[in-house]
Amino acid sequence: MSHLGFVTMDENTENLGLLPLNNWHIARGGRMVPFAGYSMPVQYEGIMAEHLWVRENAGLFDVSHMGQLQLSGPDVAAKLEAILPGDISALKAGKMRYSLLLNNDGGILDDLMVTNTGHNLYMVVNGAVKHGDIAYLRKKLPEDIKINHMTDAALLALQGPKAAAAIEKLGIMPLQPDWPQVTDLYFMDAAPFMWNGVALGISRSGYTGEDGFEISIPAEHAMEFADALCALDEVKPIGLGARDSLRLEAGLPLYGHDMNPEILPVSADLSFAISKKRREEGGFSGAEKILNELENGPVKKRVGLSIDGRQPVREGAVVVNGNGAIIGNVTSGGFSPSLGRPIAMAYVPTELAVEGQEIILEQRGKKIPATITKMPFVPQNYHRAPRGVSK
Amino acid sequence: MSRYFSEDHEWIQVSGTSATVGITDYAQGQLGDVVYVETPEEGKALTKGDDAAVVESVKAASDVYAPVDGTVTEGNAALADNPALVNSDPEGEGWFFKMELSDASQLETMMDEAAYKAFVEGL
Numbered sequence: 001m002s003h004l005g006f007v008t009m010d011e012n013t014e015n016l017g018l019l020p021l022n023n024w025h026i027a028r029g030g031r032m033v034p035f036a037g038y039s040m041p042v043q044y045e046g047i048m049a050e051h052l053w054v055r056e057n058a059g060l061f062d063v064s065h066m067g068q069l070q071l072s073g074p075d076v077a078a079k080l081e082a083i084l085p086g087d088i089s090a091l092k093a094g095k096m097r098y099s100l101l102l103n104n105d106g107g108i109l110d111d112l113m114v115t116n117t118g119h120n121l122y123m124v125v126n127g128a129v130k131h132g133d134i135a136y137l138r139k140k141l142p143e144d145i146k147i148n149h150m151t152d153a154a155l156l157a158l159q160g161p162k163a164a165a166a167i168e169k170l171g172i173m174p175l176q177p178d179w180p181q182v183t184d185l186y187f188m189d190a191a192p193f194m195w196n197g198v199a200l201g202i203s204r205s206g207y208t209g210e211d212g213f214e215i216s217i218p219a220e221h222a223m224e225f226a227d228a229l230c231a232l233d234e235v236k237p238i239g240l241g242a243r244d245s246l247r248l249e250a251g252l253p254l255y256g257h258d259m260n261p262e263i264l265p266v267s268a269d270l271s272f273a274i275s276k277k278r279r280e281e282g283g284f285s286g287a288e289k290i291l292n293e294l295e296n297g298p299v300k301k302r303v304g305l306s307i308d309g310r311q312p313v314r315e316g317a318v319v320v321n322g323n324g325a326i327i328g329n330v331t332s333g334g335f336s337p338s339l340g341r342p343i344a345m346a347y348v349p350t351e352l353a354v355e356g357q358e359i360i361l362e363q364r365g366k367k368i369p370a371t372i373t374k375m376p377f378v379p380q381n382y383h384r385a386p387r388g389v390s391k
Numbered sequence: 392m393s394r395y396f397s398e399d400h401e402w403i404q405v406s407g408t409s410a411t412v413g414i415t416d417y418a419q420g421q422l423g424d425v426v427y428v429e430t431p432e433e434g435k436a437l438t439k440g441d442d443a444a445v446v447e448s449v450k451a452a453s454d455v456y457a458p459v460d461g462t463v464t465e466g467n468a469a470l471a472d473n474p475a476l477v478n479s480d481p482e483g484e485g486w487f488f489k490m491e492l493s494d495a496s497q498l499e500t501m502m503d504e505a506a507y508k509a510f511v512e513g514l
Contacts, residue, residue, distance in 0.1 A: 047449040048424040241423070241450050310474075311427045312447050335426040335449045342426075364445075 019064045020154045020219035024226055028237050036065045036127035040240055047241035051337040054208060054246055055378075058160035059238035060229050067130030068153050068216055071137075072120035073145035080121065083140050085265065085284045086114065087275035093118035096188050096203055100265055100273050101125070101133055106286025106293070107261035108268060109136060111253070115190045115203060122190075122201065124155065124214070126255045140285075154222035159212035159246075161381060162234040167213055170195060170228055172202070182213070186385035195225065208243065209250025209380040248343060249336050251304060251375025257315055258302060258331040258345055264290055267298035267347070300328065301353040304375035307333075307342040307361070307368060317363035319348055327352075330361065338378045348372070395498050396507035397458045402482055405498060409464070413486040414446065414455060414477065417511045422448040425477040430466030430488050437461055437490065439497055444487045446477065459497040461490040 016039040025032060030041030041062070043050060053059055071080065077088040086099035096115035103109050110129050115122040125133045130149075137147055158167060164183050172182045175192040182193055182202055190203035201216040217225055229235045244254070253259050259268050264286070266274075271294060278284060282291060307313050312335045319328030333344030344361075352359060357372040394404045400418035404411045419425065427447040437443050437457035444455040444466075466488045470476060476485040492498075502510060 042450070043423060046423050051449075245449060310471075311429065312452070314452060335447070337424075337449065 017065075019062060020222045021062045021064065021226060024223050025062065025237070028230075030237065030239060033240075035240060038065045038127070040065060041237070043239035043241045044237055047239070047245060048337045050236070050238045050242040051245050053236055054160045054210060054238055054242060055338055056161065057234045057236070058158055058162040058166045058212070058232075059208075059242070060226060060235055061157040061159065061238050061240075061243055062154070062226075063127075063157050063214070064154040064219075064222070065127030066155055067123075067125040067127065067133060068150040068155060069123040069125065069134065069137075070120050070148040070150060071123065071141075071145060072148075073142075076121055076145055077116070079141055079145055080114070081278070081284060083137070083285050084114070085274040085278050085287070085290065087277050088114060088116075088121070090275075090277070091116040094189055094191055096190050096205060098273055100270065101136065102265075102285035102290075103261055104285055106264045106289040108255075108259045108263055108265060108270075109133065109261055111255050111259060111270075111273075113203075113205065117190070117192070117201070122216075128256060150216070152219050153216050154219045156215045156217065156222065156226065156229075157206050157208075157212060158215065158229060158235070159206045159208040159210045159238075160234075161211060163210070163212040164383065166229060166232045166234050169232060172200065175199075185213075185383075187211075187382040189385075196221075198225070200225075204383060207250070207252055208246035209252070209376055209378060209382075210246070211381050211383045242337075245334055245337055248332055248334060248345070249338055249376065249378040250380055251345075251377060253302060253345065254332060263347075264293050264298065266290065266293040267300055267302065269302040297350055299350060300347045301350045302331070302345055303348055303353050304373045304377060305330070305333075305344040305346055305359075305361075305370040306373040306377075307344060307370045309368065310341065311363075311368065312342040313344050313361050313363050313368055313370070317344075317361050317368075319346055320360050320362045320367070322360075324362075326362075328359075330363075336377060343373075343377050344370070345375075393498075394504060395458070395501035396504065396510075397456070397501055398510065399456050399458075401455060401458045402507075403458045403498070403501070404486075405492070405495070408492045408495060409489065410459070410461070410492055411486045411489050412443070412455075412458060414481055415507070415511075416481045419478050419481040419485070422446065422451075422453065422477075424449050425474045428467075428470040428474045428477060428487065430470060431463045433463055433465055435463040437463060446487075447474075455487060457490075458501065459490075459492060460494045461492045463488050463490050465489040 101110040185204040206212040317330040328348040429445040
């Protein structure tokens with residue numbers, strides 16, 4: 001634990017990449033810190049205020065550190081299914097899906113979103129591991145599959161209950177006049193749009209538990225687009241600090257913390273990412289181990305924790321049994337601004353992964369009681385399609 | 392009464408051999424929203440540089456060191472119910488603990504308010 005753990009300049013800062021909106025963040029008062037190899041805003045006015053703003057209004061996040069990839073070539077969906085456990089072939093144009101990049105043992109190398117744009121597959125992968133992901137995909141996919149890393153595109157996320165009302169004010173037009181408007185998208189839909197002559201790829205998605213959009217935009221136009229959004233009363237720029245507390249409240253796991261190459265999808269409580277057809281047919285990386293885990297249950301499982309008292313329990317704290325032996329570990333934890341109390345995610349032995357189960361955590365030599373709680377901690381607010389509606 | 396500052400962003404207000412310790416306004420600003428403070432128990436003997444308290448913001452936990460040697464006489468009970476006092480009044484009501492000094496000469500190595508202000512401006 002650091003002393004008064006705030007970030008000061010260190011030698012690593014010299015080698016940090018600068019994102020297209022770097023100067024914009026600084027001009028807006030963003031406090032810049034090293035993250036995923038880039039200098040990024042951790043907060044503007046304060047994590048608590050920014051978090052609560054997103055839950056009630058709309059927040060603009062710069063997530064340009066994430067990797068945007070285009071995969072194309074013959075039978076690209078079927079070829080990608082040799083690695084991912086999702087039913088990519090069945091993904092209709094304009095639809096996106098959450099999936100996992102798996103190693104040969106079924107361990108999680110990354111989590112990602114894959115979209116069928118109609119003429120290629122568009123993937124968003126985590127910033128800290130994007131170069132490794134690309135190298136792995138290149139190694140695993142046949143040569144006739146092209147991978148384009150879109151290094152000239154920024155990625156913005158507009159999140160919150162007023163996101164749709166805000167984005168509607170920008171005058172974004174469908175690429176074809178008879179295509180749906182941006183506000184006609186439902187959760188996990190995506191489409192191309194135009195804004196002031198600039199081509200945008202927009203999806204109705206995000207990682208805060210709120211309704212919202214993710215917008216891929218050419219880097220040279222990102223600043224004017226961010227300015228246009230933040231000129232609206234309902235939109236403020238939001239830093240990475242609040243992004244983390246929002247996704248924790250939403251019960252969403254974070255790569256490198258709640259998921260890593262040692263953890264299999266079922267253990268991570270991500271069985272939903274293994275499509276029904278793929279369960280029946282197998283044929284993805286580590287399928288044998290993962291299908292076995294599905295059938296017989298994992299040894300340990302990711303759960304949500306409600307913490308007694310007010311002290312946050314962080315990543316690195318452990319779960320102990322009555323004898324003090326370590327039986328699990330906390331992988332994400334912090335103070336929930338919406339609930340006003342600490343919450344966490346942990347791995348516990350599967351037999352204890354039951355709602356209402358009381359457990360004991362240990363942090364810096366101090367024992368802290370906690371209760372296993374269902375997630376999300378704060379209800380998700382996605383704009384889902386009504387039943388029976390599918391394009 | 393005199394107030395001294397450490398390079399680790401603690402302040403200590405001294406009256407005779409008694410002192411009150413907290414973190415500076417600069418430190419609270421860097422930490423952001425404080426959501427929990429763990430203060431030391433009465434009677435705890437501290438050596439300069441020891442972990443004396445823990446302050447938790449939404450994002451992270453941080454140690455607060457003992458700026459000098461001494462024995463804790465009181466932790467600030469008000470912080471249990473209202474840790475945000477550290478943000479709203481860091482150098483007043485948001486104090487962390489009181490102590491009885493065992494070696495007042497250690498204060499001579501600390502900064503006064505003007506020196507601390509210059510130190511922070513150089514960060």
